[in-house]
Amino acid sequence: xxxxxxxxxxxxxxxxxxxxxxxxxxxxxxxxxxxxxxxxxxxxxxxxxxxxxxxxxxxxxxxxxxxxxxxxxxxxxxxxxxxxxxxxxxxxxxxxxxxxxxxxxxxxxxxxxxxxxxxxxxxxxxxxxxxxxxxxxxxxxxxxxxxxxxxxxxxxxxxxxxxxxxxxxxxxxxxxxxxxxxxxxxxxxxxxxxxxxxxxxxxxxxxxxxxxxxxxxxxxxxxxxxxxxxxxxxxxxxxxxxxxxxxxxxxxxxxxxxxxxxxxxxxxxxxxxxxxxxxxxxxxxxxxxxxxxxxxxxxxxxxxxxxxxxxxxxxxxxxxxxxxxxxxxxxxxxxxxxxxxxxxxxxxxxxxxxxxxxxxxxxxxxxxxxxxxxxxxxxxxxxxxxxxxxxxxxxxxxxxxxxxxxxxxxxxxxxxxxxxxxxxxxxxxxxxxxxxxxxxxxxxxxxxxxxxxxxxxxxxxxxxxxxxxxxxxxxxxxxxxxxxxxxx
Amino acid sequence: xxxxxxxxxxxxxxxxxxxxxxxxxxxxxxxxxxxxxxxxxxxxxxxxxxxxxxxxxxxxxxxxxxxxxxxxxxxxxxxxxxxxxxxxxxxxxxxxxxxxxxxxxxxxxxxxxxxxxxxxxxxxxxxxxxxxxxxxxxxxxxxxxxxxxxxxxxxxxxxxxxxxxx
Numbered sequence: 001x002x003x004x005x006x007x008x009x010x011x012x013x014x015x016x017x018x019x020x021x022x023x024x025x026x027x028x029x030x031x032x033x034x035x036x037x038x039x040x041x042x043x044x045x046x047x048x049x050x051x052x053x054x055x056x057x058x059x060x061x062x063x064x065x066x067x068x069x070x071x072x073x074x075x076x077x078x079x080x081x082x083x084x085x086x087x088x089x090x091x092x093x094x095x096x097x098x099x100x101x102x103x104x105x106x107x108x109x110x111x112x113x114x115x116x117x118x119x120x121x122x123x124x125x126x127x128x129x130x131x132x133x134x135x136x137x138x139x140x141x142x143x144x145x146x147x148x149x150x151x152x153x154x155x156x157x158x159x160x161x162x163x164x165x166x167x168x169x170x171x172x173x174x175x176x177x178x179x180x181x182x183x184x185x186x187x188x189x190x191x192x193x194x195x196x197x198x199x200x201x202x203x204x205x206x207x208x209x210x211x212x213x214x215x216x217x218x219x220x221x222x223x224x225x226x227x228x229x230x231x232x233x234x235x236x237x238x239x240x241x242x243x244x245x246x247x248x249x250x251x252x253x254x255x256x257x258x259x260x261x262x263x264x265x266x267x268x269x270x271x272x273x274x275x276x277x278x279x280x281x282x283x284x285x286x287x288x289x290x291x292x293x294x295x296x297x298x299x300x301x302x303x304x305x306x307x308x309x310x311x312x313x314x315x316x317x318x319x320x321x322x323x324x325x326x327x328x329x330x331x332x333x334x335x336x337x338x339x340x341x342x343x344x345x346x347x348x349x350x351x352x353x354x355x356x357x358x359x360x361x362x363x364x365x366x367x368x369x370x371x372x373x374x375x376x377x378x379x380x381x382x383x384x385x386x387x388x389x390x391x392x393x394x395x396x397x398x399x400x401x402x403x404x405x406x407x408x409x410x411x412x413x414x415x416x417x418x419x420x421x422x423x424x425x426x427x428x429x430x431x432x433x434x435x436x437x438x439x440x441x442x443x444x445x446x447x448x449x450x451x452x453x454x455x456x457x458x459x460x461x462x463x464x465x466x467x468x469x470x471x472x473x474x475x476x477x478x479x480x481x482x483x484x485x486x487x488x
Numbered sequence: 489x490x491x492x493x494x495x496x497x498x499x500x501x502x503x504x505x506x507x508x509x510x511x512x513x514x515x516x517x518x519x520x521x522x523x524x525x526x527x528x529x530x531x532x533x534x535x536x537x538x539x540x541x542x543x544x545x546x547x548x549x550x551x552x553x554x555x556x557x558x559x560x561x562x563x564x565x566x567x568x569x570x571x572x573x574x575x576x577x578x579x580x581x582x583x584x585x586x587x588x589x590x591x592x593x594x595x596x597x598x599x600x601x602x603x604x605x606x607x608x609x610x611x612x613x614x615x616x617x618x619x620x621x622x623x624x625x626x627x628x629x630x631x632x633x634x635x636x637x638x639x640x641x642x643x644x645x646x647x648x649x650x651x652x653x654x
Contacts, residue, residue: 033622034522034523034621034622035621035622038621038622157561159561159564159565165561165565165567166561166565167567168558168561168562168579168580168583169567169576169579173583174579174582174583174586177582177583177586177587178582178586180590181586181587181589181590184590184593184594185589185590185593188593188594188597189593192597192600196523196620199620200522200620200621202617202620203617203618203620203621204617204621219601219606219607219608220606220607220608220609220610220612221606221608221620222520222608222612222615222619223520223521223522223619223620224518224519224520224615225518225519225520225521225528225529225532225534226518226534226603226604226605227604227606228521228524228529229524229529229534229537230537230538230539230599230600230603230604231524231600231604232524232537233536233537233539233540233600234537234539234596234597234599234600237539237540237543237592237593237596238593238596238597241543241547241589241592241593241596242589242593244585244589245586245589248582248585248586248589252582252586452522452523452524453523455522455523456523456524456525460498460499460525461497461498461499461622462498462499462500463498463500463501463646
């Protein structure tokens with residue numbers, strides 16, 4: 001007679017054999033134990049000369065941006081190169097660019113968490129921090145775009161009797177809700193994930209003042225089973241909320257354009273096209289940040305080539321989606337039979353803006369095809385160079401969306417040009433300075449790799465390995481020598 | 489709060505000790521571990537977290553508030569366009585969704601804090617800084633007359649350090 005398994009036993013077996021989320025598909029053969037994890041990851045918190053130089057450069061760029069902004073406030077928005085009918089320029093382009101950058105963080109930390117993609121474990125902290133600072137940077141641009149920025153709170157749609165009645169049917173109001181929700185939730189997600197790691201820092205800290213600060217920030221976290229149980233559940237639900245939020249935020253940003261009538265904007269493919277582009281650009285920025293970091297901090301055995309290889313596949317996939325969207329745009333223009341739409345696309349690709357389109361298609365469609373090669377996916381130098389091209393390409397994607405449409409609308413009198421001024425470029429540089437400054441400050445106060453989650457995939461100390469019914473196979477798969485490619 | 493703390497360096501010995509302590513039923517057991525482990529979760533077999541209720545209630549409150557604020561504002565300060573409804577549910581779904589995510593996420597975190605009893609501003613009896621590093625701890629809240637038996641049980645199961653706390 002076949003053995004029967006009672007329902008409660010079946011549930012127990014399932015619990016026993018369910019791998020930890022962080023451990024699926026991830027191997028860290030060079031990480032031996034918990035002590036090594038603590039020592040190596042917390043070692044990244046000591047400031048170095050290179051860090052001070054980086055911070056100095058970032059603050060320098062920020063000061064350039066602030067100076068340009070002050071000049072713009074004094075002289076008026078005209079110095080930023082706006083000329084009717086092109087009244088959206090570098091600021092809106094850069095706003096969408098930074099919101100897009102902010103998408104990879106939540107994709108990596110939330111969506112890949114729900115999909116049990118193990119390679120996220122060692123890169124998600126960087127990506128999450130990048131998200132928060134990128135959205136903070138993006139949030140500056142609607143304010144920079146104001147002639148009287150001290151009245152920025154008029155943008156917030158709250159009921160009032162100043163004849164500024166909130167119009168909840170406007171995409172600009174949806175934007176306020178979407179971006180503020182995204183900033184709040186991604187900051188919360190980052191902080192919740194940091195709590196156990198801050199507790200590790202608190203327990204290691206010798207300096208009483210720093211220890212007290214870490215004690216307050218860790219909220220008295222004690223690593224008890226009760227805390228872990230509720231933490232795991234809350235983290236799962238936050239991931240579940242963040243996943244549709246990621247998709248909604250860039251969809252809402254795309255509505256800023258798609259709800260308008262200019263040719264090239266009024267199309268239904270914008271939401272998925274923008275979301276794929278955002279994820280693509282975000283992964284590009286993750287490479288730009290994580291590749292130097294793993295080298296400078298000597299963390300190659302945490303962020304392994306296998307992880308970069310997996311992230312590069314995701315990058316390739318989103319590049320193909322974005323490329324497909326570009327081609328569908330051309331098809332829609334041709335198939336619509338609308339003269340205005342067709343002329344606009346001709347002007348965009350072969351006319352006035354051919355150079356911007358050429359940069360965009362080369363960086364976003366052609367160069368990422370190199371990632372079909374495993375050798376290039378595992379070549380960190382190429383990945384870094386490619387990530388710079390992707391950043392440039394994605395900025396130009398937004399340029400090509402914003403400028404050609406506004407400069408080539410329905411009537412010939414609406415056709416014009418656009419030339420950014422030094423103020424635009426200075427503020428663009430300032431935004432990179434602002435973002436880099438926050439990121440550099442973050443990496444010296446908090447661990448760049450999630451300590452508690454990495455410990456989940458490291459073999460725990462055992463008296464009797466593989467005994468007592470303890471399932472450890474899911475947590476530390478033996479190192480597979482036949483895995484193709486070079487392991488660092 | 490009185491009890492005994494067992495300090496373990498190995499995961500499997502910690503699991504053994506918890507299993508035996510649960511059978512002996514000295515009192516409530518708290519386990520400290522540097523990272524969540526399914527082995528510990530299994531042996532502790534605690535009830536499911538109540539955080540999900542906070543998430544559900546927060547999400548429902550959020551979506552209700554999101555729709556309500558948009559409809560109420562449109563009704564109170566109407567922007568009248570001929571042939572169009574004053575309050576339109578299609579665009580307001582975006583507001584409803586965003587506020588649902590916002591309130592749902594914040595109430596999830598609030599649920600985690602409330603259920604985990606965070607923030608803790610006082611010293612926790614039985615906690616040791618090594619538990620966030622790499623070691624495991626088993627704290628058993630028990631009467632003084634059971635403390636010796638409890639200590640023996642922890643030592644027999646391989647605790648590297650055992651001490652009474654109060």
